[in-house]
Amino acid sequence: MAPTEIKPEDDILGRARVRDTPELEAYYDDLAKIETGALWTVANDIEPWEPTPKSAPVHWKWSDLRREVLRAIDLVRPEDAGRRVVYLRNPQRKDVSAACGWLFSGIQTMKAGERAGAHRHAASALRFIMEGSGAYTIVDGHKVELGANDFVLTPNGTWHEHGILESGTECIWQDGLDIPLTNCLEANFYEVHPNDYQTTDIPLNDSPLTYGGPALLPQLDKWDKPYSPLLKYSWEPTYEALLNYAKASDGSPYDGLILRYTNPQTGGHPMLTMGASMQMLRPGEHTKAHRHTGNVIYNVAKGQGYSIVGGKRFDWSEHDIFCVPAWTWHEHCNTQERDDACLFSFNDFPVMEKLGFWAEQALEDNGGHQIVAD
Secondary structure, three states: OOOOOOOOOOOOOOOOOOOOOHHHHHHHHHHHHOOOOOHHHOHHHHOOOOOOOOOOOOEEOHHHHHHHHHHHHHOOOHHHHOOOEEEOOOOOOHHHOOOEOOEEEEEEEEOOOOEOOOEEEOOOEEEEEEEOOOEEEEEOOEEEEEOOOOEEEEOOOOOEEEEEOOOOOOEEEEEEEOHHHHHHOOOOOEEEOOOOOOOOOOOOOHHHHHHOOOOOOOOOOOOOOOOOOOOEEOHHHHHHHHHHHHHHOOOEOOOEEEEEOOOOOOOOOOOOOOEEEEEEEOOOOEOOOEEEOOOEEEEEEEOOEEEEEOOEEEEEOOOOEEEEOOOOOEEEEEOOOOOOEEEEEEEOHHHHHHOOOOOEEEOOHHHHOOOOOO
């Protein structure tokens, strides 16, 4: 489904085109005195011809991010900051601290032996591990160990905390949350654990050990939460699944070989408001452009290449981050001739789908490719 393409300047019945007069101006003043207004004065702005993104496409270079994030280790303690995070700021969404649309993202770092206090909030959260060893997270008593390129859930309302083992190294991961959306809906809350940290007798890594098998569920499954019981999606089986998929499919003309992370119980998205995917671009592959409702934030898990977003080319390498605002043309290219490239991404697609707002459109001009702006 895609909105009907009509030029904004077209004079079409049903669109507001009232010319102001002194009598109307006086009428508007009287309406304002009783906190009201005339719909026709704002209708064309609040009911656009097609989705109108308020975010700009942005590319955050890993070399820049890593340098500044590591500086924070010597400047602030996690117990003082709550979380030692450098957040990604979209120049057009500064008012809500969003990275893209209603999605928040930041880069968090901890050093060996550090442990951040437990807390919970209405916003859903996810982690994508970028660097280091020895990291772990505890979600409602379920402790899981984390490695590079692992995708981890901390669903809304769950107690969660993070730490690094004494035997570990400095670790860096990307956070993704729906904080701006939750605040927009005036539904957010934040609570610190009454004991500062969780205590648990649940076996280590019980979540991936129980639910991480290939399309298998335990016969005695009793999980009744509205989010995935699999809290960690490991990189190795994810990459293997992409390699296997490549043997059986040509994938999507717009996203290459793309697999979305799922709730193993339902096959749906892992969390209520955010989805995530891992996609592979074959050597030299250049996808066609499309656009859709919903915002996406990408992290380069492997390889190098470029993406064209809204007519602007972003050349990326491992762990660069870039965003694609809603209803913005985008395409991807793996510039390597002998190796694949992989892109992790998270999005707000579950919200679009549940509310019936999902729409997608392919670019038909110029062979399906954008013209790159200077």
